[in-house]
Amino acid sequence: MNIDCNIDGKNYSFSTNSDKPLLQILIEDLEVESMMSLCKGAYCGNCVVLMDGQAVLSCLVPAFKLQGAVIQTFESFKKTRAYRDIDRAYKEIGCTPCRQCYASKTLIIESVIQTLERSQSTLSNPMEFNRVRRESDMEGIRTEEEKLIIRELGLNSCTCTQSSELVKIVTTCIDYRRKRNVRRS
Amino acid sequence: MYEDLRSSTVFSPESMGELVNYKQKHPQALFWAGGTYLMAKEVNYPSKNPINIISLGKMDELKRITRNDTSVEFGSMASIQTVTAIARNFFSKDICNALNATSTQLIRRMATIGGALCTQKIKTSFTTIMMTLDANIECRIVGKKPLTKWIQLDNMFDKSGSLVLSPSTLITRLHINADKDSIFYFKETGSPMTQSDYSVVFAMRSRLLQNSITETRACFNFPSIGLHLSEAVQSSLTGVVLPMNPVRIIRLTEALVNEIRMEHPALRPIQVEQASRMFESYLYDLNAKVIARS
Ligand SMILES: Cc1cc2nc3c(=O)[nH]c(=O)nc-3n(C[C@H](O)[C@H](O)[C@H](O)COP(=O)(O)OP(=O)(O)OC[C@H]3O[C@@H](n4cnc5c(N)ncnc54)[C@H](O)[C@@H]3O)c2cc1C
Ligand code: FES
Ligand code: FES
Numbered sequence: 001m002n003i004d005c006n007i008d009g010k011n012y013s014f015s016t017n018s019d020k021p022l023l024q025i026l027i028e029d030l031e032v033e034s035m036m037s038l039c040k041g042a043y044c045g046n047c048v049v050l051m052d053g054q055a056v057l058s059c060l061v062p063a064f065k066l067q068g069a070v071i072q073t074f075e076s077f078k079k080t081r082a083y084r085d086i087d088r089a090y091k092e093i094g095c096t097p098c099r100q101c102y103a104s105k106t107l108i109i110e111s112v113i114q115t116l117e118r119s120q121s122t123l124s125n126p127m128e129f130n131r132v133r134r135e136s137d138m139e140g141i142r143t144e145e146e147k148l149i150i151r152e153l154g155l156n157s158c159t160c161t162q163s164s165e166l167v168k169i170v171t172t173c174i175d176y177r178r179k180r181n182v183r184r185s
Numbered sequence: 186m187y188e189d190l191r192s193s194t195v196f197s198p199e200s201m202g203e204l205v206n207y208k209q210k211h212p213q214a215l216f217w218a219g220g221t222y223l224m225a226k227e228v229n230y231p232s233k234n235p236i237n238i239i240s241l242g243k244m245d246e247l248k249r250i251t252r253n254d255t256s257v258e259f260g261s262m263a264s265i266q267t268v269t270a271i272a273r274n275f276f277s278k279d280i281c282n283a284l285n286a287t288s289t290q291l292i293r294r295m296a297t298i299g300g301a302l303c304t305q306k307i308k309t310s311f312t313t314i315m316m317t318l319d320a321n322i323e324c325r326i327v328g329k330k331p332l333t334k335w336i337q338l339d340n341m342f343d344k345s346g347s348l349v350l351s352p353s354t355l356i357t358r359l360h361i362n363a364d365k366d367s368i369f370y371f372k373e374t375g376s377p378m379t380q381s382d383y384s385v386v387f388a389m390r391s392r393l394l395q396n397s398i399t400e401t402r403a404c405f406n407f408p409s410i411g412l413h414l415s416e417a418v419q420s421s422l423t424g425v426v427l428p429m430n431p432v433r434i435i436r437l438t439e440a441l442v443n444e445i446r447m448e449h450p451a452l453r454p455i456q457v458e459q460a461s462r463m464f465e466s467y468l469y470d471l472n473a474k475v476i477a478r479s
Contacts, residue, residue, distance in 0.1 A: 001192065001195070016192075017192035017193070017230070017231065017235075018192045018193045018194070018195045018238070019193045019228055019230055019232070019235065020192075020230055021224060021230055024230065040229075041225050041226065043225070043378070043379045054291075056291065056294075056295060057221075057292075057295075059224065060221050060224040061220070062228075064193075064195040064238070064240065065242070111291065115290060148290075151286075151289055152289045154289065155288075155289045155291055
């Protein structure tokens, strides 16, 4: 079937099999560097891309769903300010995902940050967040935000980063963006 | 690569009339909702025998949500994320937390109600929760003589907990009554999708009148084997006054284990063990809630 879509800012028009997974199109037809390989149902979580702004596992998206879609792979995401925030947080926390899962974990982190910002969670208010966090620490439980971060990033099966580090990366990044927004306004 | 292979024909109806017409001409065509199960488990690319696909993505009438104070009705193409997003208007915090624990947001945004209820080789945790909420579904039989009917969700599964839905049946709506008062418990070990041979999902809901249980629904999900809605537990718990004596808890748990073993002989011992612990801890939890109230 014929598909017209936009991938990493370029318009494509190509003919492909209707049930071919997006991941395979990216690897075989477009040779996108950050896409590794198809795990064939092992749920590695290493194939994340943004489709119309939302994170998806590209191995679960058949070609026929691509008509008119806007796809952003890590290749174009890494040129954005949003990526630079995450990269800075990796460095500040001293923990960077391995080469295999770097692209997908980074895109999941971006998607989690957007969810938390949209939900106006306590994370957007550092004082409130620290209070909730202190209380949870005392009780030895995690906050709802921490649980969400860990659950979402758990979709990527790679264990190179610990959940506590992932929580710190996300919260640090939200803090950068909050401070930048305060400066702007 | 592989482009010379025959590819699936995809039909994307925009109305029920178009869908029925196509399905009557192509009875083998497969309903395609979010594709998260089909792409992961059923459709192997490249396939030697590509199937015809009826993509439900453009069926706006399957995405409608109607609600009033006492109930909510979702079109079957509403995503699981949509259900979780509006759940707090209808359900208690524990039910909302259980819905939020169904996989991750990324998957919930892709997966739909209809798809979650109709997975073939595994049963989802979403279905387990809906079973305890006593949900009803509207089915449309898209065969030669089209027919629409509402059935209790339980009736989609046979005694062994397997899905009994003909390929010509389309789920169109899910109806759930609001529930902010009953006591709800949800526990899972392992992911029903990625560790389906070992995972156990358990959801249970009880209504209390003062300290006595007036109604209860308990559903176990052994994802690759089937669902288990325990009639025995449900009837033996009704009328029980809390807190329950520990000896009674042990007896009830033993009865449950025997029932599960008998109905699902293929279960792994670890799954039986997990199920019994989950059930037991629910009963202690009920006790604790009543003691805390008094
Ligand atoms: C990595 C991963 C982890 C997951 N973890 C969980 C979890 O923990 N808990 C959970 O609940 N779910 C989980 N899921 C989702 C679940 O396993 C299914 O994949 C999902 O619910 C299927 O929904 P879908 O809309 O994508 O269905 P599809 O893949 O499109 O379809 C599934 C089946 O339903 C049929 N179907 C679809 N719609 C209809 C309809 N309206 N009427 C009749 N038949 C229909 C299809 O023909 C197909 O047989 C997970 C999925 C993935 C990929
Ligand atoms: S390739 Fe492994 S989950 Fe998509
Ligand atoms: S993919 Fe990250 S360490 Fe294996």
